[in-house]
Amino acid sequence: MATGLATRISAEGGRTFGEGYFTQPMLMASATGWSGRLQALGVYNFEGYTLRRGELSPGIYGEGYIDRRHPHTYVHELMLGTRAALGGARLSLFAGKGIVPFGSEDPMLRPFTRYPANHHLAQILERAQIVAAARLGRLTIEASSFNGDEPEHPGDWPNTDRYFDSWSGRATVVVAPGFDGSASVARIKSPEDPAGFGLNQNKLAASLRFLATSNRPIRYAMLEWAQTTEWLGPRKDLWSFASGLFEGSTRTPIGDLAFRLERTSRPEEQRDKTPFRSVRPLLDFGILGRTLWESVNVGWSRGFGPQRSGDVQVTPFIEVSHYRARPLERVVIASPEATFGGLRLLSFSAGVRIGLGAMRGEMGRYGVASTSGTPN
Amino acid sequence: MLLHRRICCSIGLAAVALTGCDDSNPGVGPDTTNKPPPAPVVLSVAGQGEILSRYTAEVWVRGSVAYTSTWGTRNGANGNALHVWDVSGNTPQLRDSVLIDQAVTLGDVQATDDGKYLIVATELGPGSIVIFDLADPLKPRQISRFFSPNITRGVHTAEVQPVNGRLYAFLSVNSSSLPSRLVIVDLGDPVNPREVLSRDMGRPFIHDVFVRDGLLFTALWHDGMTIWDIGGGGRGGSPQSPIEIGNVKTVNGSVHNMFWFHDPTNNSKRYVFVGEEGPASIGNRASGDLHVVDVSDMTRPVEVAMYHVNDAGVHNFTMDEPNGMLYAAFYNAGVRVLDVRGDLGTCTAEQKVSATDSRCDLEKMNRVRGIGLQDRGKPVFVWGVHFVGGNVYASDMLNGLWKLRGVTR
Numbered sequence: 001m002a003t004g005l006a007t008r009i010s011a012e013g014g015r016t017f018g019e020g021y022f023t024q025p026m027l028m029a030s031a032t033g034w035s036g037r038l039q040a041l042g043v044y045n046f047e048g049y050t051l052r053r054g055e056l057s058p059g060i061y062g063e064g065y066i067d068r069r070h071p072h073t074y075v076h077e078l079m080l081g082t083r084a085a086l087g088g089a090r091l092s093l094f095a096g097k098g099i100v101p102f103g104s105e106d107p108m109l110r111p112f113t114r115y116p117a118n119h120h121l122a123q124i125l126e127r128a129q130i131v132a133a134a135r136l137g138r139l140t141i142e143a144s145s146f147n148g149d150e151p152e153h154p155g156d157w158p159n160t161d162r163y164f165d166s167w168s169g170r171a172t173v174v175v176a177p178g179f180d181g182s183a184s185v186a187r188i189k190s191p192e193d194p195a196g197f198g199l200n201q202n203k204l205a206a207s208l209r210f211l212a213t214s215n216r217p218i219r220y221a222m223l224e225w226a227q228t229t230e231w232l233g234p235r236k237d238l239w240s241f242a243s244g245l246f247e248g249s250t251r252t253p254i255g256d257l258a259f260r261l262e263r264t265s266r267p268e269e270q271r272d273k274t275p276f277r278s279v280r281p282l283l284d285f286g287i288l289g290r291t292l293w294e295s296v297n298v299g300w301s302r303g304f305g306p307q308r309s310g311d312v313q314v315t316p317f318i319e320v321s322h323y324r325a326r327p328l329e330r331v332v333i334a335s336p337e338a339t340f341g342g343l344r345l346l347s348f349s350a351g352v353r354i355g356l357g358a359m360r361g362e363m364g365r366y367g368v369a370s371t372s373g374t375p376n
Numbered sequence: 377m378l379l380h381r382r383i384c385c386s387i388g389l390a391a392v393a394l395t396g397c398d399d400s401n402p403g404v405g406p407d408t409t410n411k412p413p414p415a416p417v418v419l420s421v422a423g424q425g426e427i428l429s430r431y432t433a434e435v436w437v438r439g440s441v442a443y444t445s446t447w448g449t450r451n452g453a454n455g456n457a458l459h460v461w462d463v464s465g466n467t468p469q470l471r472d473s474v475l476i477d478q479a480v481t482l483g484d485v486q487a488t489d490d491g492k493y494l495i496v497a498t499e500l501g502p503g504s505i506v507i508f509d510l511a512d513p514l515k516p517r518q519i520s521r522f523f524s525p526n527i528t529r530g531v532h533t534a535e536v537q538p539v540n541g542r543l544y545a546f547l548s549v550n551s552s553s554l555p556s557r558l559v560i561v562d563l564g565d566p567v568n569p570r571e572v573l574s575r576d577m578g579r580p581f582i583h584d585v586f587v588r589d590g591l592l593f594t595a596l597w598h599d600g601m602t603i604w605d606i607g608g609g610g611r612g613g614s615p616q617s618p619i620e621i622g623n624v625k626t627v628n629g630s631v632h633n634m635f636w637f638h639d640p641t642n643n644s645k646r647y648v649f650v651g652e653e654g655p656a657s658i659g660n661r662a663s664g665d666l667h668v669v670d671v672s673d674m675t676r677p678v679e680v681a682m683y684h685v686n687d688a689g690v691h692n693f694t695m696d697e698p699n700g701m702l703y704a705a706f707y708n709a710g711v712r713v714l715d716v717r718g719d720l721g722t723c724t725a726e727q728k729v730s731a732t733d734s735r736c737d738l739e740k741m742n743r744v745r746g747i748g749l750q751d752r753g754k755p756v757f758v759w760g761v762h763f764v765g766g767n768v769y770a771s772d773m774l775n776g777l778w779k780l781r782g783v784t785r
Contacts, residue, residue: 152553194553197580197598199655230655233628235663238655270448270481273501279551281580283532284632286656288448330755331659331774333431338449 001026001359003113005351007056014341022050024108028360041079047071048154054276058323058345059117059293061266063150064280067339069115073126073151081367090135092367099364100124101131101142101170102184103205104224106363111249111258114319114349117293118243118264122205122226124186126151128158133369138174142369148189162196165189178213193281199230221248241265255302265292268334275339289332297321313355321347419711419748420781423467427776429453435771437764438487440464441513443494444771445482455481458496460514461777468777471514476506484534493566495545499530505545507566522569526559537587540607544615550581558582560615572616584633592618593634600625601634601650603674624677626650626667635693639700639717646672647720649702651690659757662689662707668720680721681736685709692760701783703768705758711770713746713783714738746783
């Protein structure tokens with residue numbers, strides 16, 4: 001899969017940016033053996049080659065990028081696991097590098113091409129981990145132990161001295177066919193300082209999700225809440241960042257229409273060489289204020305060609321977003337206004353997504369935790 | 377001892393009564409007298425030099441001239457300006473602004489003891505120290521700039537001090553995930569600075585140093601404070617080859633800065649004050665306590681006392697040593713003045729931090745003598761302080777430079 005994307009972002013009374021990308025280029029593979037009891041999953045992501053400077057995306061932050069989505073690591077996922085049954089329960093155990101069981105689906109597999117601002121509040125990606133899952137009836141419980149350090153660059157690997165210093169858990173209940181709800185908790189040690197001395201994070205997330213199981217017009221809807229609280233040593237609850245998000249998509253005769261509302265707070269950080277990069281680890285572990293980002297996003301897409309496995313799928317799309325940033329503290333030393341020249345932004349994006357072969361329906365739910373479904 | 381008596385007597389009889397300034401009892405603090413200690417005073421503001429175009433960072437004052445550095449980005453303006461102030465009157469008057477090429481943010485600024493040179497650290501884009509000639513103190517003239525592959529990622533702080541008569545700059549380099557690093561530069565010829573040491577230390581940061589009497593104190597964050605012989609410790613150390621003497625890990629770590637107090641009234645050199653920089657939302661609120669370390673035995677320094685301000689954190693220090701007053705920048709809590717003369721490590725059970733923490737609490741020991749800039753009716757965020765000539769100058773990130781009257785005994 002790969003996506004060609006052109007984006008134009010203009011700030012009210014401020015600057016205009018126009019950029020083009022080759023985003024989310026990746027190869028996905030999976031294999032099963034031993035009568036289905038062994039499974040391997042892999043995703044190689046090429047963004048380290050095509051998206052070094054990051055993808056312009058107001059409000060987003062993480063891994064040393066700010067207002068740009070960072071490129072993912074080359075080995076985005078490489079997990080190997082097995083399944084078993086015990087009484088009425090089905091169990092699985094997976095290990096490798098992958099998506100931690102926490103929060104919601106990877107935005108890459110959701111209706112919008114461009115990521116929401118809450119990516120680092122609602123997902124934990126690219127960690128070396130062991131994931132155990134148990135499924136009993138409609139309830140699935142997942143638990144993971146993983147390395148807390150986030151990637152420093154696309155070629156980075158989890159630090160071996162940080163293995164298993166962080167953990168997460170997620171419970172998912174299938175309320176009815178197509179409807180599920182989940183709640184997650186995680187504790188991450190020093191994600192932003194690979195040496196392990198940085199701020200720690202306590203994370204919570206909850207979501208309600210609908211995925212169409214038949215040919216009804218409403219294809220997908222999700223309501224999500226996520227919160228990250230940072231702390232260090234005896235200084236608990238230094239500050240929190242929270243997000244509320246609703247998104248959905250519907251199929252119409254002219255194509256698929258998508259809608260997203262988001263309200264997410266984030267830290268402002270000392271910028272490095274460009275306004276879109278921040279210093280890692282944070283100097284003296286200080287942030288430069290907090291801002292709230294509110295956005296309304298609408299999108300259109302339409303697939304052309306046979307949507308079958310093995311065929312080339314071509315899906316042009318258009319996405320329009322309006323962002324408003326507001327200071328959450330009296331003083332915001334590194335205001336995004338310095339970057340954009342204004343705090344109200346209009347974004348227009350257009351592009352085409354090209355896929356070949358079978359696209360995975362989900363990412364980050366391994367073994368018996370898999371619900372399999374594509375929110376597109 | 378003659379010097380001791382002169383300084384002691386110059387303080388006045390009232391001070392003698394309060395401090396127990398007596399040869400036979402040099403370590404007695406004011407809290408052990410029967411006379412109740414004075415309540416903290418509100419520091420009187422003489423004037424303010426307002427700067428709203430950039431965020432103000434460190435301050436250094438020599439004579440009637442003050443220098444302030446700038447930091448970060450404010451309204452699109454980078455922290456690349458060195459501001460020069462005439463502080464001979466009550467209100468600091470801005471006399472010059474020197475823009476430093478390629479700089480994004482400046483860290484420390486400090487004049488040499490002889491007043492001939494001024495050193496400014498640049499952090500990010502790229503790291504360096506800039507050396508100015510102060511033949512005309514109001515018109516600093518750049519005479520050299522030191523770059524090195526070892527400091528390219530940024531000089532967070534720089535201290536300049538003589539060691540056995542030769543001038544050195546001590547640079548703390550820590551702005552990346554690479555190991556933090558101390559770099560020492562020989563400024564014997566300030567036009568041609570020469571690197572003499574580069575050594576990785578501090579987890580995750582080396583933040584600052586303090587140099588006095590041939591001893592080097594390094595603030596190594598969670599590795600605590602380490603004391604090195606660099607020429608005055610009698611162990612054969614030098615700036616080229618520091619030899620470790622001792623280390624202490626203060627409570628909560630995050631060792632950020634230090635001041636080794638020499639009390640001229642009794643020649644006591646017993647205490648080092650250590651600043652802990654906890655996490656902060658810069659411009660809004662901070663965290664971190666002031667720690668008191670007893671260095672009577674340099675090989676085994678031990679923390680004996682602390683000072684805490686709720687919802688605020690300590691930053692840089694200055695001292696009025698003849699009066700035994702420590703002035704601490706406390707970011708959003710303005711300026712705090714502590715009486716640090718006498719014994720800081722002996723206190724009653726009620727004056728200890730808690731039943732399980734045997735350190736003395738300087739606030740419970742009634743050591744707080746003054747509070748500054750909390751009466752301005754507007755937020756302040758005080759980065760640095762410098763006590764000169766009875767006045768304390770406070771650099772306020774949000775508002776510029778304040779001139780306040782010091783506390784007298």
